[in-house]
Amino acid sequence: MPGLRWVQLTENERTEFLETGGVGVLSFGTDAGEPPASLPVSYGYFPDRGHFYFNLSFPPGTEKSSYIDEPVSFVVFDQVEGRWQSVVATGTLEPLSEFPHESAAVQGMWAIDIPTVDIFDQPRSDVSFQAFRLVPETISGRKEIE
8 A cells, every 4th residue: 555654543533433332353362373363342442441341252162261361452443534543452351250340340341332243143142241341551543644
């Protein structure tokens, strides 16, 4: 893409881009020499604290649960007014089941809506999910300019 240039998103631009949630790619660290385990996921975003929330399922026969404690990167990208923008956050997922219901972590989950995407071979009501939070250790965003 000749002539394509990028600049950093400001914090306000990043928050506006992420809005309250959407869809992105969550990648888990794996053993050296192995590719990361990457999954498209729905997310919720709590802009007041800059936290991401996920409802993840662990179907039998998948290896997803073996990666859950590994460091992650989370990428959201889309076109805004015909130009590409992206945000990359890194850190470790925190299971919300480890926090009391009155904690700020759980309260943040209740304050957002995670988009529903039906990708399962059974009714969504039959799929069990676990809630997780990502408090980014690093977060950055870029946007395409002319």
